[in-house]
Every structure is written in structure tokens, then in C-alpha cells.
Amino acid sequence: MKNVAALAGVGIKTVSRVMNGEANVSAATTARVNEAAAQLNYELDVHAGNLKRLDRRSRTLGLLVGSVANPFSGAMHRAVEDAAIERGIAVFASSMDDNPERERLSVTAFLRRRVDGLILTTATSSQGYLLPEQSHGTPLVFVDRAPVGIDADAVVSDNAIGAATATRHLIEHGHRNIAYVGDSHALQTARERRRGFQEEIGRAGIPTGDIAQLEDLHSEEAAFEAVTRLVAGEHPPTAIFSSQNLVTVGAIRALRRLGLQHRIALVGFDDVELSDLLEPAITVVAQNPRRIGELAIERMFARLDGDHSAPSTIVVPTTLIVRGSGEIRPS
């Protein structure tokens, strides 16, 4: 900046004014400064400015997701980024892999860089460790999973309702021996989906002792193995509810490997690309990750703009998409 000032023959403060588009700089001076800046390829250093600036905003957000390689996270990320870029805000993205340690590591990395706010999916059992940061004024918006041990904004899917809808759909098609195949019990979303499943099973008067409930399947491969064993067992289910997209894909692969895809019904939680073209096509309870991202960033901006109302949790509805696999009747 000093160099630009020297080249333009003005004070550094004037350069600062021009670079920030402040008023009350003559057109001639503005032109001279801009020319000098262009000649020297000068770019403002936002961080140096932040040091002295009163609002201390880095115009940077931290986004923590399960994995940036997961399509659900990708859609959310994209929505966040689209809104952020319009306000000149850059987004740090990080994957925590449902690993509490990695979550803490990423959050620390974000905080060290003085992000203006955090949008996060968490894997820790409690997010109380963020309390000091929150009271220090950093807005937090939790996505996908509601926070524990801290009161903050959240945007989540209607996990229990969606799971119940999927389960009811199977029950309405005549099933009573429905297996639950799901992700880690440590995850709040997985627990909620299981709860929705169980409650619906209960409402239908089906004894829970009769049904298999498999948990802690954290990858496609694990789900494949588990479902393979399940349907080859002695009391195989006539229908399966899978509570997460990787698990759904594992289940699809297992059923097809055994040639059972037309005999055992399947409803998945969360949509999967191309699943509408399979034979049978997969009935799912679709989430709306893009919408979750949109609402989260909207909430974030409201907070950054001074909204001090009580934290709220927004529930984004899921949608049952009937395609075939969920309408198979028990044989």
C-alpha cells in the first residue's frame, strides 16, 4: 500500500479510501490511485485491515461437514457458498468424518483464522466447548444435526418424521417384518431416524422383538456385509429401511448380489443419484441438502447483521419419493 501511495503521489490513507470505495475522494485522485494499484498488481490485505477495523470482520466463514466428498455435504456447501460469494465472503470447508477429534481440530483451525461465523455438522457428543466462542459473539449455525450442550441456531431434516413416513409406507404395503439398517448410534440423526422407525413400528402394533435393527454401519461396505448376512439369516425381513445414503447403496448392492431386489422391499433415507433408473427404482425419503444450506447461511447472515433473537431450530421437511423398491409386497 505504501508503494501504491508513493507511486500515485498521495498518502496511504487516501489509497485505503480508494481501495475500500469510501466517499469523498476526488475523481482525479481515485483514477491515479487505481492506476498505480493496477500497475503494481496491488490487492488489499483484508487481514491486516481487520486488525484495526472496528467490526473486526474477516469476511470469512468456516463450514464443517461430514465429508466434502459426500453429495449431501456438497449440495449444502454449494448453497452456502453461493450466498456467501455475493457478500464477498470466503468459505473454509473441512470434513470431520464423524470423528470428534478431527472436528475439534478443524474448529480450532477456523477460530485461529478468526472466521466471522461457523456453520457446522458435528460428531462430538456435546458442543459445549463452543460456549466461550459463542458468548464472544461468533454466530454458530448447526446443520444436519442439532447441537447438544449449547443453545444455538440449527437447520435439520425432520429425521424422525421422515423415518416414520418411510416405515409407514412399508407397513401400508403389507410388511410386518421390517429391518432397520442404520449408521452409528453415536450420531444424533441416526438415533432420531431409528426413533421414528421404532415409533411407527410400535403404532402398527408390531412386536419389536420380531424385527432386526442393525446399527453402526459407517460405510457402503459395512452395510453390504450386514445386509448380506441379514437376508441370508433364518428369519429374513420382507422389507428394509436404510437410514443413510451410503447404507442405502450398500443395501442395494447386497440385495442385487443375492438376486433379491424384487423380493425384498427397500426404502432409503436420503436420495441417491441415479437410483431412479435402477430396476427396481429406489423409493426414498429425500432430504433437501441445498435448502438446508440456504437456510443456514440465511440464519448466519441474520446473526451477523445483528439479529439477537433467541436461537431457533428450523426443520426442513423430507419428501417420500415413490419409485418401486418400496412398493414390493411381502411374498
Added chain:
Amino acid sequence: MKNVAALAGVGIKTVSRVMNGEANVSAATTARVNEAAAQLNYELDVHAGNLKRLDRRSRTLGLLVGSVANPFSGAMHRAVEDAAIERGIAVFASSMDDNPERERLSVTAFLRRRVDGLILTTATSSQGYLLPEQSHGTPLVFVDRAPVGIDADAVVSDNAIGAATATRHLIEHGHRNIAYVGDSHALQTARERRRGFQEEIGRAGIPTGDIAQLEDLHSEEAAFEAVTRLVAGEHPPTAIFSSQNLVTVGAIRALRRLGLQHRIALVGFDDVELSDLLEPAITVVAQNPRRIGELAIERMFARLDGDHSAPSTIVVPTTLIVRGSGEIRPS
């Protein structure tokens, strides 16, 4: 930091030393400082430190991809992030949507934040605008597409070779009327893939006048429309080579809609999730986005660690995955 120093009863420089894990601080002092820091929930401010630090490293990278919602970008991103997190480096991610303007916007946003390096997929016709930044010492690694107008490291797929392999595969299965269905001609990768296709067609002695070459299909919908019109035309191809994953999905949907998926062969460039379970399963030339990301970040770290050798372009091989759709013979 001042507060921590005061609470611990030491000078700020000592706090700085403890927080940065420097040697030559007594155990007792270290403990006192750490305790004070914990009590005040103090986190280092990397940007303030950068101002004075000699290396001026923000320990931050900028990653520009087509879209963070695209699985190809997601896999690349994940590989970059995994390596970065180990070095305590945070990653800004941004989508440029093959929009040159958005590319410039994102790059500016990154540079303003003084990233230590840029890993980028570009949409501009020339990246010469990065020359000053490069000579200023910021390492650049281009991914997916080789740079134009600037000499820098790059990691790309063997686009022409892969396309030729796919085309040869179709020719070997008896096809001579093979359509090319591809993305925007403005994209270097799309041009390369088309070149590979054309050269292979030429090698087989097939007159180019006979074959349809559709371009500028930038979404699944556009590809769907184009393929629908193509195969309904008066001289429909017996095989299709689609040069990008969204285009492939559009083509799949079009063929199935018309019930032609078992009559017209299809080979896609870039793999698509679940495409192995379709009927027929889709034969593809798979890229290796994770590997591209790994090599790119490796290159980046080498540069940051002082490697001043001449820029190189690493070509990551593609793999033909035979699944069914590409082995349909002409009727």
C-alpha cells in the same frame, strides 16, 4: 494475548513462545501460560502473526473447482483437504461454474486473504492474469485443465488418450456411426476429449462427415434434449461417446426414455455413481479425481517447501471400465 500475559504474570513475548511451541521456555512458565490461555479461551490469531512473521505464511490455501457439488470436485477436494489438515493448513473452496467472471472473483477473494497457494480449475481462456501473483511467489497448481498463457504445474487426466480408448472400444465392437456428445468447446478438457475421439475415428478410416458431434451441453437437461433429438433423427448413431459425467447421465436418461438403452451403445468419460447397477451397466473411462487431488497438493507442498524446478504437468491415467453399455453391437 496481552490478557493472557497479564494473567500468567509474564511478558507477551513469552506467551507467544509458548503458544508457538518454541524451545527455551521453562516448564513452570509454560504451564502457567497454558493455564491462563485455557482460562481465557485464548486462540492464536494467525493473521496478526503473519504481519510480522518473516515467512508471511497464512497456512491457508485456495481451491477453485467447477462446483463443490460435483462428485469429481468433491473427491479432489477431499484429497487436498486430507493432506492440508495434516500440515495445519486450512482450505478455502470455491465453485466457478465454468464462468470466467466467477473465477476471477474467487481468485481475487483468495488473494485478498493472502493464501499461500492456489490449486485451480479454470474457465478463463487464459490465466495470464495470474502472472504477477506467480512471480510474486505464490505457487499455482492447475488441476483438471492445463493452464494457458502461464507456465505452471498442472495435474490432469489423459483426456485425449481416454477419449481415444473409449472410441476405439466402440469401434472394436463394430460401430462406425458413433456420435460425440460433449461439453462446451470453450473448455480445454472438452476439446481434448473431442480431439481424442476424432483422431481415433480418423485412424479407423471413418469419414467424419458421417458422424454427429454435439457440443456445448452444459447440464444433464441439455444433454437429455440433445440426445433425444439425435437418436430420433434420420441417421441415428449406433453408439454414443459422452465426454463428461453430467452429459453421460443425460444420455442415459434419454436412451432409457426412448427404450433404446439396449440398442445403442454408450461409453462415458468419467465414472458415475451407481452406474454399475443399471441395466445395462454403463461402460466408462474412469478418471481418478482423488489421485489428481493428491498429486496436486503434493506438488503444492513441494513448491511451498522451496522446490524451484521447472513447472511440470502430471498426467493421471484414465481406466476403461467395461460394464455392458459399451459392448452392445450395432444392429
Added chain:
DNA sequence: GACGAACTTGACATCGTTGTCACGGATCGG
């Protein structure tokens, strides 16, 4: 026991920018 080396510590300038304030000149209303 003395002397130098090694260790521990803090004062202070400084990084690039913005907030504050003050100054001089132009403009305006009566």
C-alpha cells in the same frame, strides 16, 4: 570460586491497514 556459555525472559519496533483528527481550500447562504 571465577568465568564463560547457555538458558530464560521481556522491552520495543514493526508488519499493513484503518480510525481519528486536524488542516487547508472550496462552496454556500445571508
Added chain:
DNA sequence: CCGATCCGTGACAACGATGTCAAGTTCGTC
């Protein structure tokens, strides 16, 4: 035509950290 206001501008301190350097302390060796 004069005083009041407004506009354009720059000098300077300060933001939170680190580099430099010097001072005080401890330790080891002959």
C-alpha cells in the same frame, strides 16, 4: 463579502502478533 459548512487529504496511533536484542539467571568447568 464574511462566517459557517463541507470536502479532500494526510499524519499518526493502534490493532495483535513476532523478530531482535539485551539483560538477568543458571549451570558447568577448570
